[in-house]
Amino acid sequence: MAWKRILDVFIEGEPKGQPRPRAFAKNGKARVYSAATAEGWKGQIALAVRDLIPEEPLAGPVMVDAEFVMKRPKNHVRANGELKDWAPNFHLHKPDRDNLDKAVLDTLTTIGLWEDDCQVVRGSITKRYASPGERTGMRLVVEATGE
Numbered sequence: 001m002a003w004k005r006i007l008d009v010f011i012e013g014e015p016k017g018q019p020r021p022r023a024f025a026k027n028g029k030a031r032v033y034s035a036a037t038a039e040g041w042k043g044q045i046a047l048a049v050r051d052l053i054p055e056e057p058l059a060g061p062v063m064v065d066a067e068f069v070m071k072r073p074k075n076h077v078r079a080n081g082e083l084k085d086w087a088p089n090f091h092l093h094k095p096d097r098d099n100l101d102k103a104v105l106d107t108l109t110t111i112g113l114w115e116d117d118c119q120v121v122r123g124s125i126t127k128r129y130a131s132p133g134e135r136t137g138m139r140l141v142v143e144a145t146g147e
Contacts, residue, residue, distance in 0.1 A: 004145070006058065049108070058114040061145050063123045063142070064105065064108075065141040068091070069134060069137055070127060097125045
């Protein structure tokens with residue numbers, strides 16, 4: 001099966017995960033709402049790729065690779081700009097990788113890259129800290145088979 005690259009783009013910004021729906025009780029009735037904390041990030045994704053998507057939604061299997069480059073805490077970096085010896089490369093804190101992925105896939109579905117994100121059959125997700133001087137954001141690669 002041959003994969004064809006559809007998108008390969010870096011989207012600058014602060015990656016946010018798709019929040020979980022929240023529930024509360026009011027006057028004895030349950031209510032559910034979705035927090036909008038990821039809407040700005042999702043808007044950045046949509047703006048960055050909207051002119052790059054094909055006219056027709058992708059059909060068939062799709063692969064999505066996402067590398068999230070997260071802001072590094074100041075205590076990881078020495079005054080001279082070098083990383084401290086103990087500073088980790090990988091981001092081991094929230095947001096969770098599945099919530100980051102969900103925000104991206106939902107956005108790409110909304111803007112019509114494909115019919116439904118159930119078409120995504122493979123791919124990788126990486127969460128890492130930015131190196132000193134590196135921009136935060138996400139490298140997004142989308143490939144399709146055209147089946």
